[in-house]
Amino acid sequence: MATSPHTVIIGAGPAGLTAAYALTRRGATVEVFEADDVVGGISRTVEREGWRFDIGGHRFFTKVSQVEALWHEILPDEDFLLRPRMSRIYYDGKLFDYPLKAGNALRNLGVFEAVRCVGSYAWARIRPPKDQSHFEGWTSARFGKRLYGKFFKTYTEKLWGMPATELQAAWAAQRIKNLSLSTAVINALLPKRNQKEITSLIEEFQYPKLGPGMMWERCAEHVVKAGGTVTLNSWATAVHRGDGGAVAVTVTDAERSQRRDADHVVSTMPLSQLVQIMDPPAPPPVRAAASALRYRDFLTIALVVPAEAGFPDNWIYVHTPGVRVGRIQNFGSWSPYLVRDGFTCLGLEYFVFEGDDLWELADDDLVALGTAELEQLGLVTPGAVSAGYVVRMPKAYPVYDEGYEDAVETIRRWLAEEVPNVHPVGRNGMHRYNNQDHSMLTAMLTAENILDGTSHDVWQVNVEEEYHEEKDSGSGGGSGSHGTGRSAPLLPKQPGGSRTAEWTS
Numbered sequence: 001m002a003t004s005p006h007t008v009i010i011g012a013g014p015a016g017l018t019a020a021y022a023l024t025r026r027g028a029t030v031e032v033f034e035a036d037d038v039v040g041g042i043s044r045t046v047e048r049e050g051w052r053f054d055i056g057g058h059r060f061f062t063k064v065s066q067v068e069a070l071w072h073e074i075l076p077d078e079d080f081l082l083r084p085r086m087s088r089i090y091y092d093g094k095l096f097d098y099p100l101k102a103g104n105a106l107r108n109l110g111v112f113e114a115v116r117c118v119g120s121y122a123w124a125r126i127r128p129p130k131d132q133s134h135f136e137g138w139t140s141a142r143f144g145k146r147l148y149g150k151f152f153k154t155y156t157e158k159l160w161g162m163p164a165t166e167l168q169a170a171w172a173a174q175r176i177k178n179l180s181l182s183t184a185v186i187n188a189l190l191p192k193r194n195q196k197e198i199t200s201l202i203e204e205f206q207y208p209k210l211g212p213g214m215m216w217e218r219c220a221e222h223v224v225k226a227g228g229t230v231t232l233n234s235w236a237t238a239v240h241r242g243d244g245g246a247v248a249v250t251v252t253d254a255e256r257s258q259r260r261d262a263d264h265v266v267s268t269m270p271l272s273q274l275v276q277i278m279d280p281p282a283p284p285p286v287r288a289a290a291s292a293l294r295y296r297d298f299l300t301i302a303l304v305v306p307a308e309a310g311f312p313d314n315w316i317y318v319h320t321p322g323v324r325v326g327r328i329q330n331f332g333s334w335s336p337y338l339v340r341d342g343f344t345c346l347g348l349e350y351f352v353f354e355g356d357d358l359w360e361l362a363d364d365d366l367v368a369l370g371t372a373e374l375e376q377l378g379l380v381t382p383g384a385v386s387a388g389y390v391v392r393m394p395k396a397y398p399v400y401d402e403g404y405e406d407a408v409e410t411i412r413r414w415l416a417e418e419v420p421n422v423h424p425v426g427r428n429g430m431h432r433y434n435n436q437d438h439s440m441l442t443a444m445l446t447a448e449n450i451l452d453g454t455s456h457d458v459w460q461v462n463v464e465e466e467y468h469e470e471k472d473s474g475s476g477g478g479s480g481s482h483g484t485g486r487s488a489p490l491l492p493k494q495p496g497g498s499r500t501a502e503w504t505s
Helices: 014-024 065-074 102-109 111-126 135-143 145-151 153-160 169-175 181-189 213-225 271-276 284-292 363-377 404-418 436-452
Strands: 006-010 029-033 045-048 051-054 080-084 087-091 094-098 204-208 229-231 235-242 245-252 257-261 264-267 295-306 315-318 327-330 343-352 387-398 422-424
Touching: 006 014, 006 245, 014 029, 014 065, 014 213, 014 264, 014 436, 029 213, 045 213, 051 295, 051 343, 051 387, 065 213, 065 436, 087 145, 094 102, 102 111, 111 135, 111 145, 135 145, 135 169, 145 153, 153 315, 153 343, 204 213, 213 229, 235 264, 245 264, 264 436, 271 284, 271 404, 271 422, 284 404, 295 363, 343 363, 363 387, 404 422, 422 436
Parallel strands: 006 029, 006 264, 029 229, 087 315, 264 422
Antiparallel strands: 045 051, 080 204, 087 094, 235 245, 245 257, 295 343, 295 387, 315 327, 327 343
């Protein structure tokens, strides 16, 4: 009787733990090693003094039936809440509905400003910007400079950390499809023009009552109960390769390093780091490709306020210039179990690069900044904040910059040829802007490849399908009509670091 393969899994986020769960429930042996002191990765729930924070916000909604079934296999139905979906845009002291509604937009803008926006739109149609190769030019040409300045520029530049003139137009065309404030306003004033079918968003979603980390804490328990191991505060420092593939992984904790033999390695660590720890080292062109991959980082400033200072939205997008916060969650709107009676907690989200001024700022100074910005926006009164906490999340978003696809393809091909039993899965593992459900699916298919010898191409599981939170618009259409809800712009390439798809073993 054949012995089931032994798998070492690097990382205990959604992809890593899904792989571990799928393997152990079929009797395979696994060891999971997580560098952090909690499971869940970016889908963790952080707990501080009884308050729970969801990092980034995780709506449990999917069109992938296997993932839906797995969620309910891991957690019983009674641990899920059904929550209303609500998000709005905050600009100039007003909240604009999202999806945008003409009446609400008109009331908030005022008729005079709405007419000026329409005039700006009309002028852009007559005299469009000459340079439409970048986000600013493309968007201004289609919505007018006034609407672009109010509802596109500020948030986009906060999110990606660079001027909108450096973001390519192709992403704008992909990301800004049918739904826009200009359509709402123009349809209200000129109802015969610009009539387009708008895809609506889901109205409710599932949510674990103690936050998304509850799912992964329970999943880790299932893995251990089935005979696997989950070890925290231990990071992979080497993947050893021999003839035909990887043979072992060295993991290190605060006290020692140990070599763990492996028939397969499932990696959710950043793809760039996976290459860097190969032993013997990967060829120089592959290491150069890995070094060129970049990431956008993320921090949350969680502020405790009276319950009446909250709002019904899961989050609001802050388009108001003059503040650095990009989005604000109300954790009480996700689940009453995350907060305490009489209070709620607002999570101010900042998009940063590790090592920049906000990232390096002391926690107390960040709490003071967040408090000041909440007051500046008029969302709370002075003195309303009674406590604050800071959570930093490195490598939250893989950056798509010029040439990144070639870099990823170089790495992917080398791994497939030299270490075919090393399986990158998940968001950072594949350097792909996956949702949680897509990350899980890559892990589930990888488990089948390991146990059944199937040849699922997990690189086809993906971000370019129809947005998973959109309802069908009824327009039919094939892949060419599908948008993407998890697209990311192609950012300018940083100087230095050559990339090539060829290497020498």
